[in-house]
Structure formats: C-alpha cells, structure tokens
Amino acid sequence: MTGRISLKLLSCVLAVGVAGCASFYEIPIETPIAAKLDVSSFQRVFIAGFIAGGTDDVDGNLETVRLLRSQLRMKSNLRVVDADVLPLVDVASGRGPEGQAAGPGAEPAQTPGTVEIRNEKDLQPYEHIFADADYWKRIGEEYQNPLIVTGTVLFTPHSQSGMVQRETEVIDRLGRRYIEPVREYMERKGFILQEKFIFIDGRSGAQIHSESLREERLYNQNDNTPALSSYFELMDEIIPRFLSTLSTQRVRGSRVLIK
Amino acid sequence: MPMRLLSVVVLLTAFAGSAYADARADAKAQVEFGISVAQRGLWKEAIYRWERATQIDPTYAAGFNNLAVAYEHEGMLDKAAEAYERALKLEPNNTLVRQNFELFKEIHDRTNQSQTP
Numbered sequence: 001m002t003g004r005i006s007l008k009l010l011s012c013v014l015a016v017g018v019a020g021c022a023s024f025y026e027i028p029i030e031t032p033i034a035a036k037l038d039v040s041s042f043q044r045v046f047i048a049g050f051i052a053g054g055t056d057d058v059d060g061n062l063e064t065v066r067l068l069r070s071q072l073r074m075k076s077n078l079r080v081v082d083a084d085v086l087p088l089v090d091v092a093s094g095r096g097p098e099g100q101a102a103g104p105g106a107e108p109a110q111t112p113g114t115v116e117i118r119n120e121k122d123l124q125p126y127e128h129i130f131a132d133a134d135y136w137k138r139i140g141e142e143y144q145n146p147l148i149v150t151g152t153v154l155f156t157p158h159s160q161s162g163m164v165q166r167e168t169e170v171i172d173r174l175g176r177r178y179i180e181p182v183r184e185y186m187e188r189k190g191f192i193l194q195e196k197f198i199f200i201d202g203r204s205g206a207q208i209h210s211e212s213l214r215e216e217r218l219y220n221q222n223d224n225t226p227a228l229s230s231y232f233e234l235m236d237e238i239i240p241r242f243l244s245t246l247s248t249q250r251v252r253g254s255r256v257l258i259k
Numbered sequence: 260m261p262m263r264l265l266s267v268v269v270l271l272t273a274f275a276g277s278a279y280a281d282a283r284a285d286a287k288a289q290v291e292f293g294i295s296v297a298q299r300g301l302w303k304e305a306i307y308r309w310e311r312a313t314q315i316d317p318t319y320a321a322g323f324n325n326l327a328v329a330y331e332h333e334g335m336l337d338k339a340a341e342a343y344e345r346a347l348k349l350e351p352n353n354t355l356v357r358q359n360f361e362l363f364k365e366i367h368d369r370t371n372q373s374q375t376p
Binding site for chain 1: 353
C-alpha cells in the first residue's frame with residue numbers, strides 16, 4: 001500500500017517537474033504569402049471566360065467564372081466587372097461576334113454547341129486566342145482597362161484501381177471497439193481538374209502572367225459523388241492559390257518554439 | 260616546466276568552458292524572453308531577441324529555430340529557410356525543428372507550384 005502511494009507521489013512530482021521544465025511551446029502563426037502579381041495599377045478585374053472541356057456534367061466555363069468572381073468580390077480590393085461571359089471557343093474558332101479577331105490560324109471546325117473538348121490536345125486549336133493582343137485590347141477598352149483573367153479549364157472523369165489503406169472498426173472478444181488500418185484492393189473513380197489561368201493587361205492586351213494548377217480527387221466506386229460536388233471540392237483547393245496571385249494571403253498554422 | 264604548461268592548458272580550458280557556458284546562458288535568456296513576447300504577439304521584438312541570441316551563441320539551434328518561425332510569421336520566407344537550415348545543421352536529429360521545417364516547406368512549395376510563361 002505504502003509502495004503504491006509513494007509511486008503515485010513520484011509520478012505526480014515527475015509530472016509537475018516536466019510541466020515546469022517544458023522546453024517547447026506550440027504557437028499559432030500566420031504566414032503572409034505575398035501576391036505574385038503587382039496589380040496596384042488596376043482598379044478592376046474582368047473574369048472574361050475560359051475555354052473549357054472534359055465532361056458535359058459541369059459547365060467549366062460558367063462555373064469557374066461565377067466562382068472566381070464571387071471569391072474576388074469577397075477577398076480582393078479590385079472591383080469585379082460584372083459582364084456576360086465571353087464565348088471564347090466561338091471567338092477562337094472564328095464563329096463568334098469577335099470571330100474576325102481570332103486571327104488567320106482559326107478555323108471554324110464545328111458548329112456552336114457541338115464543340116467537344118475532352119483533353120489537353122483538344123484545347124490546343126483554341127489557345128491562340130490568348131496571344132491575340134488586339135482582341136484583348138478591344139475587350140480591355142470596353143471594360144475600362146481592367147486586369148483580364150482567362151484561360152482553360154479541363155474537368156475530366158478519372159478512375160484508378162489499386163491498394164488503398166482505410167480504417168475499419170474492429171470489436172475484440174471482450175467487446176472492446178478499436179480502429180485498425182486495413183489495406184485492400186479498391187476500384188475508385190473521381191475527377192481531375194486542370195486549370196490554366198492567364199492574366200492579361202487590358203490596356204495593352206498583353207499576357208502578364210499565367211498559372212497552371214491541377215487537383216484530383218478519387219472516391220469509392222459506390223459513393224456516386226456528383227460531378228458538380230467534386231468540381232467544387234477541387235476548386236476549394238485551387239482558389240487560394242489563384243487568389244494568392246492577386247492579393248496577399250495569410251496561411252494559418254502552428255509551429256514549435258524551443259528553449 | 261611541463262607541469263606549468265599543463266596547468267596553463269587546464270586553466271585555459273576551464274576559462275573557455277565557462278565563457279561558453281556564459282554565452283549559452285545569455286543566449287538562453289534572450290530566447291526565453293523572445294518566447295514570452297512572441298506569445299503576446301510581439302513578433303518584431305521576438306525577432307530582435309532571437310537575432311541577439313544567435314549572435315551571442317551561434318551554436319544554439321533553438322535560437323535559429325525560433326528565429327525561423329518568427330521570420331515565417333513576418334513573411335520573410337528566404338530568411339526563414341536559411342534559419343531553419345542553420346538550426347538543422349546544428350541539430351540534425353531535432354524532430355521539433357524538422358517538423359517545423361517540413362510544415363514551412365509545404366507552404367513554400369505550394370506557393371511555388373505555379374508556372375509562369
């Protein structure tokens with residue numbers, strides 16, 4: 001009995017000692033990430049539209065424009081131009097109202113509404129539009145020389161099979177529950193979102209910066225996650241990186257200070 | 260004669276040892292003060308203290324680690340990387356420093372993931 005009490009006392013003394021001599025401290029920090037682009041000369045930003053493809057389940061052009069505009073309204077000092085989304089595929093293929101601006105390389109390959117962009121290769125015939133400074137300068141003049149954001153969006157279905165580790169609840173002979181990691185073969189499906197953001201100076205029509213971002217997410221085959229939900233999940237990862245191009249972002253975390 | 264030489268060596272060693280101990284104690288005092296001000300959000304003061312600590316004792320890994328954290332908080336990412344590397348050079352097996360550095364690199368890499376034409 002005396003032995004047990006002295007053991008408890010000893011452990012208490014040890015615990016107090018350890019607490020008193022703590023040699024490290026966890027501290028919350030906020031790391032500011034400086035904007036990659038100096039946008040101080042712009043008062044407005046125009047998310048013009050994107051050349052989008054991959055799946056028919058999500059309109060990558062409209063959804064991306066809508067989401068970026070709403071995020072910029074909340075998290076940027078630039079005034080967001082609220083205008084119709086440019087039909088860039090039509091413009092680039094010379095069919096749209098600005099079709100003449102698309103340059104001699106553009107060929108009207110398909111009729112409107114039947115354009116099929118499934119992969120990166122399919123995007124290539126339209127990408128010349130981003131280098132057409134005259135076209136973007138005209139757009140810039142129309143919207144009071146904003147910073148123009150355009151680019152490509154590819155949202156493609158993806159499936160993968162292989163060994164996956166997941167946690168499963170196990171009950172032992174005594175009825176106790178515990179979690180155990182289990183490796184198993186699984187077929188999974190999901191989506192890949194590839195976005196290329198191109199930043200154009202509306203005063204000159206020249207490209208000033210571009211960023212290529214890629215995210216993918218896989219789900220269990222039985223999950224039946226809708227394409228639109230997956231698109232928003234992936235955009236959640238991409239948006240902070242997009243915003244960090246235009247404005248200083250603060251990344252929250254914690255670090256350990258040592259004595 | 261050899262006895263006199265030996266006693267001089269012993270004295271010098273003892274003096275150097277106590278000088279090192281003094282430097283470490285001074286640096287430690289600066290580090291502790293830096294921690295207390297950082298906990299109150301006074302990061303610039305903390306940077307001053309930890310810079311002093313690393314000047315007083317350039318072998319004190321904790322000083323460099325804390326300095327790296329403060330630089331990170333102030334957005335001085337290049338200086339933070341340098342300070343983390345100094346701390347790890349001094350104590351390569353310090354898991355706390357390593358963990359801080361890994362978290363730092365994650366942010367750093369993420370911000371550098373983009374491509375520019």
